[in-house]
Every structure is written in C-alpha cells, then in structure tokens.
Amino acid sequence: MIGQMIAAVLGTIAFSVLFGVPRQYYTYCGMVGGAGWCLYSVLASYTPCTTTEATLFATFLVVLLSRFLAVWEKCPVTVFLTTGIFPLVPGAGIYWTAYYLVTDRPAEAADNGFAAMKAAFAIVLGIVLVFEAPDRIFKRKKGRLSH
Amino acid sequence: MMKKMESGQDESQVLEIAMEAGHILLENGAEIARVEETMERICRHFGVEYENFFVLSNGIFTTGNRSGDGTGGQYAKVQHIPVKGAQLDKVVAVNQLSREIEEGRYGIEQIKEELVRIRQMPGKGFLVQVLASGIGSACFCYLLGGSLVDSMVAFGAGFLLYMFVLLTDKSHISKITKNLCGGALVTLVCICCYRLGAGEDISHMIIGSIIPLVPGVAFTNGIRDLADGDYISGAVRLLDAVLVFLCVAIGVGAMFLIYHRVFGGILL
Numbered sequence: 001m002i003g004q005m006i007a008a009v010l011g012t013i014a015f016s017v018l019f020g021v022p023r024q025y026y027t028y029c030g031m032v033g034g035a036g037w038c039l040y041s042v043l044a045s046y047t048p049c050t051t052t053e054a055t056l057f058a059t060f061l062v063v064l065l066s067r068f069l070a071v072w073e074k075c076p077v078t079v080f081l082t083t084g085i086f087p088l089v090p091g092a093g094i095y096w097t098a099y100y101l102v103t104d105r106p107a108e109a110a111d112n113g114f115a116a117m118k119a120a121f122a123i124v125l126g127i128v129l130v131f132e133a134p135d136r137i138f139k140r141k142k143g144r145l146s147h
Numbered sequence: 148m149m150k151k152m153e154s155g156q157d158e159s160q161v162l163e164i165a166m167e168a169g170h171i172l173l174e175n176g177a178e179i180a181r182v183e184e185t186m187e188r189i190c191r192h193f194g195v196e197y198e199n200f201f202v203l204s205n206g207i208f209t210t211g212n213r214s215g216d217g218t219g220g221q222y223a224k225v226q227h228i229p230v231k232g233a234q235l236d237k238v239v240a241v242n243q244l245s246r247e248i249e250e251g252r253y254g255i256e257q258i259k260e261e262l263v264r265i266r267q268m269p270g271k272g273f274l275v276q277v278l279a280s281g282i283g284s285a286c287f288c289y290l291l292g293g294s295l296v297d298s299m300v301a302f303g304a305g306f307l308l309y310m311f312v313l314l315t316d317k318s319h320i321s322k323i324t325k326n327l328c329g330g331a332l333v334t335l336v337c338i339c340c341y342r343l344g345a346g347e348d349i350s351h352m353i354i355g356s357i358i359p360l361v362p363g364v365a366f367t368n369g370i371r372d373l374a375d376g377d378y379i380s381g382a383v384r385l386l387d388a389v390l391v392f393l394c395v396a397i398g399v400g401a402m403f404l405i406y407h408r409v410f411g412g413i414l415l
Contacts, residue, residue: 011286075239076181076235079238
C-alpha cells in the first residue's frame with residue numbers, strides 16, 4: 001500500500017514533467033495524484049464501493065484539492081487537475097478490452113470496455129460537479145483567475 | 148486579414164497582444180473559457196471596449212471597433228491554431244502576465260516582449276522527457292499491480308516509447324498512425340522482454356508502458372469545455388482523446404495478433 005502510494009506520487013510527478021509543469025509545482029501535483037489514488041484504493045478495497053464509485057469520489061478529492069491549490073498558488077487549475085487525475089484514468093480497462101477483443105473473448109471485452117467507460121464517466125461527472133461549486137469557497141483573499 | 152484605419156493604431160495593438168496571449172494559451176492546453184477571459188481582461192485594461200472574440204479549440208476569431216456603432220478604427224483577424232502538445236508552464240506564465248497587466252505593471256511594448264519571451268520558453272530536454280516517461284511507466288505498472296521486475300521492463304518500454312514519440316513529433320505522420328505504432332511498439336518491447344524471461348506479468352508491463360500515450364490534457368480540458376458550455380471545442384477535444392485511446396488499444400491488439408500469427412499459440 002505504501003509502495004503503491006509512493007508509485008502514485010512519483011508517477012504523477014513524472015507526468016508533470018512531461019506536460020511541462022513549472023518545477024515549483026511538482027510536489028503539489030504529486031500530492032494531488034497520490035491523494036486521489038489513496039482514496040480510490042481505500043474505497044475500492046476496504047468499503048463496499050464499486051470501482052466506479054471509488055473513481056467518482058477520488059475524482060471529487062482530486063478536483064477539490066486542485067481548486068484549492070490553484071487559488072493558493074494563483075496558478076491555473078489545469079496544472080494540478082490534468083496531472084492529478086492521471087492515476088484514476090482507466091488505462092488498464094482499455095488494455096484489457098483490446099486484449100480480450102483480439103483473443104476472441106467478446107463477453108470479457110465488453111465487460112472491461114463498459115467498466116472503462118463507466119470509470120471515464122465517473123471522472124467526467126466528478127470534474128463537472130466540483131466545478132459547479134462557486135469560486136468564493138476556495139478564495140481566502142482576493143484571488144483572481146482562480147479556476 | 149487586418150484592416151487598420153486612422154487612429155485605430157492603439158486598439159489594433161491591444162487586440163494584437165490579446166490575440167497573441169490567447170494563441171499561446173490555446174496552443175498549450177488552456178480551456179476555452181480561460182482563453183476568452185484572459186483576452187477580455189487585456190482589452191478591458193487598455194480600454195478597448197467594442198471587441199468580440201470567438202474561440203474554438205483550434206482557432207481564434209477577433210473583431211474590434213473603436214466605437215459601438217461601427218465607425219472608427221476597425222480590426223479583424225482570424226488565427227488558425229493547430230492542436231499540438233501542451234506545455235503547461237506557458238499557460239502559467241501567460242496567466243501570471245495577465246494578472247500583472249491588470250495591476251498596470253506593463254506598457255504595450257513590454258507586454259509584446261514578454262509574450263515573445265513566453266513563446267520561446269524552452270521545453271524540457273529530450274533526455275528529461277524520455278526519462279520521465281520511463282519513470283511514469285514504471286510507477287504506473289507498479290501501481291496497477293506489477294512486480295518490481297515488471298516495472299523495470301515498463302521503464303524500458305516507456306523510455307523507448309517516448310523516444311519514438313519525440314522523434315516522430317516533427318514528421319507529418321498522422322496522430323492516428325503515431326498512436327497505433329506507439330501501442331504496437333510498447334507491446335513488441337514487452338513481448339520480447341517477456342519471452343527473454345524478464346517480467347512476470349505481461350499485461351501489467353504493457354498497461355504501465357502505454358500510460359504516457361494517454362491524452363490527459365485533451366481529456367480533462369474537453370470535459371471542462373463541455374461543462375462551460377463550449378460544446379464544439381469540448382466535443383472536438385474529447386473526440387481527440389477517445390481517438391487516441393482507441394488507436395493505442397488497436398495498436399496493442401494488432402501486435403498481439405501478429406505475434407499470435409507468427410509464433411502460434413497466444414501467450415499467457
């Protein structure tokens with residue numbers, strides 16, 4: 001669990017580098033990614049939540065953290081959001097869909113493809129809903145262009 | 148496409164820098180609402196009032212007028228902005244600049260210079276990007292249940308993958324082909340390593356290594372544009388993301404099939 005947590009943080013930082021995030025934000029990006037993954041894996045393995053629900057709640061956390069950081073650091077939320085969401089993207093689901101398709105197991109392919117789509121929709125929903133929250137919740141002082 | 152009349156000089160210059168700022172933002176992965184907002188802020192600050200922007204995911208249309216009734220200096224410009232890779236530090240820099248402009252710290256000439264500087268900000272070096280891709284792949288492989296050895300293989304595959312991505316960056320190969328090849332390349336590397344005895348679970352290795360191809364910026368921005376009601380741009384960006392996802396999956400699948408045909412007997 002701790003190893004995975006470190007992997008999530010490091011992996012997110014690696015992608016911040018790829019996306020050209022300014023150096024001073026690397027740690028924040030890593031923290032957002034790590035926190036999102038942590039919540040996801042705790043929810044998915046220790047509670048009755050399905051993986052889709054776990055993805056949804058983890059997305060909530062990632063977007064909330066990103067918006068807070070964006071206001072504190074006066075920096076576009078895109079920076080934290082794009083990188084922080086990475087560990088939640090259903091990369092594995094896409095792989096399994098392709099894999100079962102070519103191994104001629106359509107039922108499993110459909111299951112996995114459907115699960116990947118549900119996870120993607122959970123991310124969409126999570127992002128859209130948290131962005132409905134008004135800016136002032138996140139503002140401590142007069143911050144501008146906070147989103 | 149620019150018309151300048153008598154005293155429209157200042158307005159034109161303001162609209163010109165607003166457009167340049169918008170261009171940099173759009174090109175480097177900002178969402179539509181931010182582009183529009185930044186451009187409007189710059190115009191407001193310099194007292195240009197009768198301007199209109201129409202921003203799409205790959206173009207900006209601007210018109211400006213000295214007065215509301217269509218007389219006086221006029222400005223019109225359309226800029227096509229091809230979709231390319233995001234470099235978020237440029238978005239941060241323009242964002243910061245627009246905040247400083249509002250505080251009145253810059254004149255028009257200085258802003259022009261700043262924008263040129265931002266545009267020329269160097270990206271990360273080849274080796275740094277390739278290493279980051281390798282490390283990212285290894286981490287995600289481990290994250291999704293791979294062993295340490297699997298992660299090492301994923302590191303190698305992610306490393307090679309991004310070398311391929313960067314080397315084909317300048318060429319005219321379409322995005323579709325590029326991602327197909329990327330997916331296939333990763334699968335090939337992983338199959339080879341697996342056959343040579345490195346790695347325990349080929350699936351985890353491949354899953355980890357394809358992560359650098361995941362279009363994270365297009366995906367999240369597409370969602371945010373849709374949420375903001377920018378349906379055209381949101382739909383285009385999501386289409387872009389979905390297309391990349393599909394191509395990578397097809398690339399992986401195709402390589403498995405080829406392997407199967409050549410060596411017989413599907414592995415694992």
